[in-house]
Amino acid sequence: MSIVRDIASVAKGMSITFKEMFEPTQVENYPDGPGPMHGAQFEERFRGQHVLQRDENGLEKCVACFLCAAACPANCIYIEAAENTAEQRISSAERYAKVYNIDYNRCIFCGYCVEACPTDAITHGHGFELASLNATSLVMRKEQLLTAMPAQPTTPTLPK
Amino acid sequence: MADVTLTVDGKKITAPAGTLLIDACRKAGIEIPAFCYYPGLSLQAACRMCVVRIEKIPKLQTACTTPVAEGMIVATDTDEIKQSRKAMLQLVLANHPLDCPVCDAGGECELQDMTFKYGAADSNFVDVKNHREEQQWSPVVYFDRPRCILCYRCVRVCGEGMDVWALGVQNRGVSSVIAPNGGDHLDCEECGMCIDICPVGALTSDTYRYKTRPWEMTHVSTICTHCGDGCKTTLGLRSSSDGMEIIRGDNRDKSGINGDFLCVKGRYAFDFANHKDRLTQPLLRNAEGKLVPASWEEALTFAGQRLHEIRDTRGGEQIGVIGSNRATNEESYLLQKFARSVLGTNNIDHHRTADYVSFAKALAGQEQRAASLREAETAPAILLIGGDPTEQHPMLAWNLRTNVRHNRARIYVVNHQEIKLRRQATSFLKISAENYSAFTRFLAGEENSIFGAEATALRETLATEPNLLVIFGSELRGAAIEALVRYGLSLPDTKFACLGDYVNSRGAADMGLYPDMLPGYVPVQQPGAFATEYGERFPAAPGLDLPSMLDVAARGNLAALYVVGSNPVHRYGVAAASLKNTFLIVQDMFLTETALLADVVLPIANLYEKAGTVTNTYGDLQLVRKAADRAGVRTDLELIVRLADTMGADVHALVPFGQGTRADMGQSRGAQSGEADRHAVWLAAQNLEPKLSPFDPSALLDEIQRLIPSYSFSRLELFAGNDQHVQATSKNNALVQISNLSQRPDGVLPSMDTLFTSGTMGRYSSKLTEVHDSRNKEILVAAN
Ligand code: SF4
Ligand code: SF4
Ligand code: SF4
Ligand code: SF4
Ligand code: SF4
Ligand code: FES
Numbered sequence: 001m002s003i004v005r006d007i008a009s010v011a012k013g014m015s016i017t018f019k020e021m022f023e024p025t026q027v028e029n030y031p032d033g034p035g036p037m038h039g040a041q042f043e044e045r046f047r048g049q050h051v052l053q054r055d056e057n058g059l060e061k062c063v064a065c066f067l068c069a070a071a072c073p074a075n076c077i078y079i080e081a082a083e084n085t086a087e088q089r090i091s092s093a094e095r096y097a098k099v100y101n102i103d104y105n106r107c108i109f110c111g112y113c114v115e116a117c118p119t120d121a122i123t124h125g126h127g128f129e130l131a132s133l134n135a136t137s138l139v140m141r142k143e144q145l146l147t148a149m150p151a152q153p154t155t156p157t158l159p160k
Numbered sequence: 161m162a163d164v165t166l167t168v169d170g171k172k173i174t175a176p177a178g179t180l181l182i183d184a185c186r187k188a189g190i191e192i193p194a195f196c197y198y199p200g201l202s203l204q205a206a207c208r209m210c211v212v213r214i215e216k217i218p219k220l221q222t223a224c225t226t227p228v229a230e231g232m233i234v235a236t237d238t239d240e241i242k243q244s245r246k247a248m249l250q251l252v253l254a255n256h257p258l259d260c261p262v263c264d265a266g267g268e269c270e271l272q273d274m275t276f277k278y279g280a281a282d283s284n285f286v287d288v289k290n291h292r293e294e295q296q297w298s299p300v301v302y303f304d305r306p307r308c309i310l311c312y313r314c315v316r317v318c319g320e321g322m323d324v325w326a327l328g329v330q331n332r333g334v335s336s337v338i339a340p341n342g343g344d345h346l347d348c349e350e351c352g353m354c355i356d357i358c359p360v361g362a363l364t365s366d367t368y369r370y371k372t373r374p375w376e377m378t379h380v381s382t383i384c385t386h387c388g389d390g391c392k393t394t395l396g397l398r399s400s401s402d403g404m405e406i407i408r409g410d411n412r413d414k415s416g417i418n419g420d421f422l423c424v425k426g427r428y429a430f431d432f433a434n435h436k437d438r439l440t441q442p443l444l445r446n447a448e449g450k451l452v453p454a455s456w457e458e459a460l461t462f463a464g465q466r467l468h469e470i471r472d473t474r475g476g477e478q479i480g481v482i483g484s485n486r487a488t489n490e491e492s493y494l495l496q497k498f499a500r501s502v503l504g505t506n507n508i509d510h511h512r513t514a515d516y517v518s519f520a521k522a523l524a525g526q527e528q529r530a531a532s533l534r535e536a537e538t539a540p541a542i543l544l545i546g547g548d549p550t551e552q553h554p555m556l557a558w559n560l561r562t563n564v565r566h567n568r569a570r571i572y573v574v575n576h577q578e579i580k581l582r583r584q585a586t587s588f589l590k591i592s593a594e595n596y597s598a599f600t601r602f603l604a605g606e607e608n609s610i611f612g613a614e615a616t617a618l619r620e621t622l623a624t625e626p627n628l629l630v631i632f633g634s635e636l637r638g639a640a641i642e643a644l645v646r647y648g649l650s651l652p653d654t655k656f657a658c659l660g661d662y663v664n665s666r667g668a669a670d671m672g673l674y675p676d677m678l679p680g681y682v683p684v685q686q687p688g689a690f691a692t693e694y695g696e697r698f699p700a701a702p703g704l705d706l707p708s709m710l711d712v713a714a715r716g717n718l719a720a721l722y723v724v725g726s727n728p729v730h731r732y733g734v735a736a737a738s739l740k741n742t743f744l745i746v747q748d749m750f751l752t753e754t755a756l757l758a759d760v761v762l763p764i765a766n767l768y769e770k771a772g773t774v775t776n777t778y779g780d781l782q783l784v785r786k787a788a789d790r791a792g793v794r795t796d797l798e799l800i801v802r803l804a805d806t807m808g809a810d811v812h813a814l815v816p817f818g819q820g821t822r823a824d825m826g827q828s829r830g831a832q833s834g835e836a837d838r839h840a841v842w843l844a845a846q847n848l849e850p851k852l853s854p855f856d857p858s859a860l861l862d863e864i865q866r867l868i869p870s871y872s873f874s875r876l877e878l879f880a881g882n883d884q885h886v887q888a889t890s891k892n893n894a895l896v897q898i899s900n901l902s903q904r905p906d907g908v909l910p911s912m913d914t915l916f917t918s919g920t921m922g923r924y925s926s927k928l929t930e931v932h933d934s935r936n937k938e939i940l941v942a943a944n
Contacts, residue, residue, distance in 0.1 A: 065261030066373040083370040093262045094294075095370040118261045 042126050047109045049127030050102055052146045053120065060090050060146065061121035064097040068113035068122055076106035077113060093119075100142035104130050166232035175228050182210055182223040190236055193245065193274055195359050196311040197224035200420070200562065201320055204312050208248050209274065212236045220244055242278060249280035255290050257306045265361030267374040268412075271309060298346040299930045300366045300428055301355060303338065308362035310336055314354035321420075323561055323583060324348045338362075349915055350424040350931050351554070356411055357420075367428050367927060368408045372398060380787035381413045381881060383774050384426035385486055385767035386918045388513075388660045389533060389555035390776030392416025392881070393426045395768060395787040402440075403789035406430045406768060417533055417780055417883040423554035424931060425918055430768060432924040433788055437750050439763035440792030451751075451761060460799075463745050463760045464806025467503065470719045470743060471807075476504030476699060480709040480718050483510040483673040484725030484796070485662035486921070488772025488784055490857035491796040492664065492671035493679060493864050494815065495724055498800050501694040502809040503722075506675050506684055506703030511731055514660030514777065515637040515906040516669035520681040520888040522645035523656065529648075531629050531655035532885040533778045537563050539629035539655070541570045543622060545644070546596055547633025547659045550580040551914045553777075556631070556659075557581055570625070572618060574599065576635075589618055597640040604647035623651065631657045637906040660777040661911040662919065663767065667775040670868065670888065676702035676904070680868035681889055689867060695813065705907050707732065714738035723747070724796055725764065727920040729754040731909065747799055752920050763793045766921075770795040772857040773878065780883040781873055798855045817859040 033039015042048075053061045064081035082098035090096035113122050132138055163174045168190055175184035182192045183199070195207035203225050211220040215233040220241065223234075235241065253275065260266045275281060292305040312329065315338065319325040326348035330339040340346040355363040377396035384391045392415065396408035409430050411422045418426075432438075442459035443451040454462075470479060481499040483492055492510075499508040523529050536542065536559035549557035561584050563569040570586040573579065576596075582588040591599055591611065601607040602615065609616055622628060630648050632641070641658070648654035660666055672679035678690050684702045691698065704712060710732060712718045720743040728734060730753040739757050746758035755761045767774075771786045794802075805811050865871050873884040911919055916932035923929065 063262045064370075065266070066376055067261065070373075070375060081370055081372055095262045 040128075046126055046128075047111050047114075047124040049104070049125050049130060049140075050113070050145055051123050051125035051127075052100065052142065053123055054147055054150065055092060057092070058149055059092045060096055061092075061119045062097045062100065062117075063091050063093040063119055063121070064095045064100075065118060067116040067118060071112040071116035072107075073110060073112060074106040074108050076103040077101070078103070097142060100145065102140050102145065104138040104140060105135055164228050164230040164232075166228050166230070166234060168234045169236055177228070179228050180224060181212065181221075181226045181228055181232075181234065184228050185223065185234075185236060192223050192236060193277075194224055195270060195274075195309060196313065198313050198316070198357065200566070201313065201316040204316070207252075207309070207311055209245055211241060211244050213238060213241060245274075246278040246280045249275055249278055250283055250285070252309050253280060253283060254285040254287065255306060256309070257289060257291070259304075259307060259361070262370065263304075263307065263361040264364045264369055265307075265358075269361060270359035295344070296366075297340045297342075297344075298348065298350055299927065299934050300350050300352055300424070301340075301346055302364045302366060302369060303340075304362050304364065305337060307360050308338055309360055310338070311359060312338075313357045313359065314338060314363060317353045317357045318348070320565060321558065321561070322349060322351055322353060323580070324351075327354060349550075349554075350428075352422065352424065352427045353420075356422070356427075365408075365428070367431070368396075371407050372396075377407065378404070379412070380785050381416070382768060382785040382787050383663065383782050384409075384422070385663050385921075386425040386429060387423075387553060387555075387913070388662055388665055388777035389418070389553050390663055390774060390780060390782055390883075391418035391422055391426045391555050392782070392883075393422055395430065397787055402791040404787070406433060406788045415881060417776075417782070418555050418558075421555055421558045424915060425554075425922075425928065428931075429918060429922065429925040429928040430788075431927050432749070432921055433766055433768060433790065435750070435924040435926065437924065438790070438793075439748070439750060439755075439761065440790065441763060443751075443758075443761040445759045451756075451758070456794075459760055459762060460802050460806050463762075464803050466743050466759075467720055467722070467745075467803070468807045471503055474719045476697065477507065477703070478717065478719035479503050479505045480507040480704065480713070480721045481505065481509075482706060482709070482721065482723045482726050482728055483508065483668055485511055485513065485665045485668055485919075486767055487664060487668070487725050487796050488767070488770065488774055488857060489664065489667040489671055489781075489864060490772045490860040491724075491800070492668045492673055494797060494800050494860055496672045496679070497694065497814060498804055499722075500678075500698045502697065502804050502807060502814065504697035504699060506699050506701065507709055507718075508673055508703060509675055509706035509709065509907070510668045510673040511706065511726055511728065511911075512669070512906070512908045513662060513665045513911055514634045514658050514669075515641060515908050516658060516660065516666060516888065517674065517677055517681060517904075518638050518641040518906065519645075519656070519658045520669075522642045523887075524681075524889050526649070528887070529655055530779050530885075530887055531631075531657045532780050532883075533559065533657075533776060534780075534883075535629055535655060536560055536631070536657070538567070539563065539569060540567065540627055541572070541622075541625040542629045542631060543572045543574070544581065544585075545574045545599070545630070545632045546576075546635035547631070548575070548577065548579045548581075549631075549659075552633075552661065553659055554915065560584060572622065574618070587614075587618060587621070589614055591615075593635070596635045597643075600636065600640045600643040600647065604643045604650075606643065626652050628654045629657065630654060631659065633659045634661070634908055634910040637908050638904075657778050661913060663776070664774040666777045666779065667773075670775055670871075670886075671864070675705050679864065680870060693867065705905070707907065710734050710738065713742045716741040718742045720745070723754055723758075724800075727752040727754045729757060730920060731911075747796060749793070749921070750924055762799055764799065765790065765793045765795045769793065770797070770857075772797070773861060775886065779886050779888065781871070781878070781886050782883045783878050783881055785881075795855070797857060797860075801854045811854050815854045815856075815859050816863055817854045817856055 028041055029039040031038040055061050064079055066079055069077040069079055078101040079097050080099035081095050084096055114124055162177050164177050165174050168185055173188040185192050193209045195209050196204040205222045205225045210223040212223045213235040214221050294304045296302050315327045318327045326341040326346050328339055330337050355365050377398055379394050379396055381392055381394045384393045393409045394413045395406045397404045397406055409427045441453040444454040444459055446452050483495050496508050499505055536556055564584045571584055572587050573582050573585040574589045576593040602609055676684050722745045724747045736757055744758040745760045746755040747762045747764045748755045768788045772784045774784055775781050804814050870887045870889050877884055
């Protein structure tokens with residue numbers, strides 16, 4: 001009896017194997033795939049390297065409230081705040097982040113910082129090729145995280 | 161008063177009759193929220209957060225204005241009350257900006273806490289918020305009007321507490337607005353009490369605005385380095401590229417001797433530590449006569465060898481030592497021990513700001529006659545002779561005002577100036593500046609009155625005051641102090657306080673920074689135990705005092721002068737040339753007038769960057785905790801020990817270290833400052849004490865306690881951060897009478913600091929200078 005049962009279960013297992021052999025491939029062909037992504041495909045909500053956003057006037061959205069740093073379980077966000085002045089306006093509120101570092105040696109891409117941010121300044125981008133042979137290069141500065149300045153800042157049109 | 165019993169939330173509580181319901185509840189551990197109520201200030205009943213239901217009264221009542229009554233039945237936590245509080249919050253929030261992310265109060269805001277607690281995050285109002293720009297009212301005070309919740313705490317603390325009355329209310333109802341007395345700016349004492357007491361972020365300070373957030377800082381409570389009152393100030397620190405930087409001074413730890421209070425210096429004048437001229441490298445004078453940077457090794461070896469050479473060739477009597485008013489007790493003690501046992505000289509002194517020696521002598525043999533600063537808040541009657549507490553002892557002035565307000569204390573002011581405290585005084589007697597001494601003799605009944613009927617009436621009134629607290633300024637010295645104390649002792653239960661100028665002026669005196677007095681005011685001629693303690697170099701004869709040292713130096717007969725944290729060249733107006741034949745070692749934070757003349761300059765840590773103890777001018781001993789840190793500087797304690805070491809002295813004889821527990825105290829880890837203190841609390845609680853390195857102040861504290869019997873206090877209390885009162889001399893350690901002590905020159909040179917100055921160091925505080933200058937500008941404008 002037991003031999004019959006064994007043969008039946010092996011046959012069942014192998015049937016799945018043979019069926020899958022003829023199905024189309026699901027694996028991403030990274031990094032040998034075509035295009036700038038080298039074959040990688042993203043879901044929209046993939047949590048990659050952070051991007052610090054700007055508002056419609058090109059000002060930084062971050063107001064240095066330290067809430068992301070407080071929320072971060074890995075304690076990897078370092079901020080130094082400074083005050084905006086009339087001559088030098090960086091963000092739209094009173095304060096901006098003079099220094100904003102994220103230490104990717106420690107970040108676990110949990111997204112808590114993004115959730116904590118009251119101004120939607122910090123977001124997860126899709127950057128994921130972060131590996132490096134030099135750990136210090138994994139501490140990224142604000143300049144590396146900021147989104148590019150919009151080519152032409154859209155000036156809000158006033159109603160006539 | 162008799163106790164009454166009432167029921168709150170089903171719990172029976174007892175409180176003295178007349179207590180406010182809110183206080184009674186809080187005492188019993190029942191929380192009642194409040195914005196406008198603040199203990200010690202007058203009642204406002206503006207915010208309606210404290211509402212409770214009292215049985216048999218139809219409407220909700222404010223707990224902050226209702227006194228307890230027998231049999232009262234109170235509910236504090238029903239749905240109705242919660243709903244009412246929530247509605248109040250929604251009204252407050254109707255025009256409150258969404259500023260929390262950038263607001264300085266965020267994280268320690270009472271409005272945030274309440275909103276969170278009562279779930280008032282949603283709003284039923286759709287009106288557009290009424291925005292107003294933030295205003296700067298003074299060099300330190302900023303006002304952000306939309307954030308104000310009109311609790312009027314600031315108005316009351318400035319008026320009632322400070323007696324400045326610089327803040328007021330304009331308009332009525334919803335358009336009420338807090339306004340400064342100068343129209344668009346404040347003319348005030350810049351104490352920052354209004355900022356501290358503001359439950360929200362409406363009032364903010366220039367030093368801290370938009371810099372960081374409360375939870376991002378390390379908070380260390382230590383003692384203010386400025387005046388002789390010794391307030392506890394909590395420093396907010398963050399790490400910087402060269403240590404730990406102080407970014408905020410405040411009073412969030414209200415456990416100190418100062419309770420709620422801090423003045424402008426304790427709150428804002430910490431920035432000298434970050435001044436650009438701060439020295440962080442030793443300097444040596446080179447062959448061309450220029451001061452150039454050197455390594456610690458070079459500087460200490462050179463200084464040590466020269467001192468060694470001078471001591472051996474020209475003798476200890478050719479060496480002078482000047483100590484500091486801002487160093488810790490341990491450092492002052494060590495400095496005089498170093499002078500006496502290693503340099504072999506009694507030429508040691510400091511800038512004296514009050515005649516503590518005469519005070520100690522007058523009180524010798526008495527017990528519990530010196531008053532603590534705390535007693536100024538409770539004494540029923542106070543006689544204040546000389547001094548100007550509002551300017552020079554702001555904390556004392558605060559206590560006196562509070563005492564008058566709360567206890568109707570009677571203050572009798574005798575002064576040659578119309579000091580501000582006369583506004584709280586029961587009587588004010590103006591005498592001329594030369595007559596203080598005569599006045600004390602008049603009080604003691606030893607001189608016929610040259611003062612007229614008013615003075616006689618005052619003397620008669622004082623005779624009826626039991627428990628008089630006599631506080632006197634540095635105008636009184638020598639025989640005047642003795643006469644005053646004689647007079648006081650003839651009244652029942654009189655206590656005394658002597659006002660000196662700096663944080664550890666009293667400590668410097670207690671620790672024996674005198675040419676003729678050893679620690680504990682033991683005369684050099686009768687050294688007692690010190691004779692054997694201080695080894696064979698200890699000279700038997702008294703040395704030179706500070707002015708004589710400078711004179712001798714000018715005559716070219718002082719071979720070396722070692723100045724620690726003092727600026728005698730400026731203070732005593734010494735001509736630069738007079739020190740040219742003296743080998744001068746200066747330990748200071750800055751290139752002061754004295755340091756500029758030095759052969760060796762050693763950069764030191766300030767009081768915020770080291771640990772130890774200080775004694776305020778009343779004799780309250782407190783713990784100093786290491787808060788900030790700066791690369792490149794060292795403590796006075798360390799430098800004295802290292803200097804002794806390079807001179808070949810036995811360091812073990814100098815500092816009794818290495819006899820206690822051995823453990824890694826973390827002292828080597830700069831950024832982890834405060835670690836040693838935390839360990840120390842634990843060790844002290846286990847009856848173990850850390851005495852690990854020769855730079856450990858607690859080893860010296862042992863010796864201080866052993867040799868100065870009046871310094872008896874509990875270590876546990878000390879490490880817990882509590883102040884303890886010590887007497888200048890103990891009963892058994894009565895000063896041996898020296899016949900010529902009254903002829904001894906007191907050598908007191910009052911520093912004449914005001915609210916906005918603080919000796920040489922004050923000049924390096926940018927904020928203090930800014931406040932000072934803005935004040936002077938106003939006076940100039942007003943004069944024109
Ligand atoms: S993703 Fe998580 S771990 Fe990374 S910075 Fe944000 S909060 Fe920190
Ligand atoms: S005062 Fe309090 S509630 Fe108002 S913005 Fe500031 S932190 Fe937020
Ligand atoms: S700083 Fe002090 S004196 Fe000035 S307004 Fe505020 S409370 Fe009044
Ligand atoms: S400024 Fe602050 S303390 Fe003054 S009334 Fe407004 S909320 Fe109260
Ligand atoms: S009263 Fe004196 S000790 Fe207190 S904060 Fe002001 S200067 Fe410092
Ligand atoms: S605390 Fe009672 S009304 Fe404000």
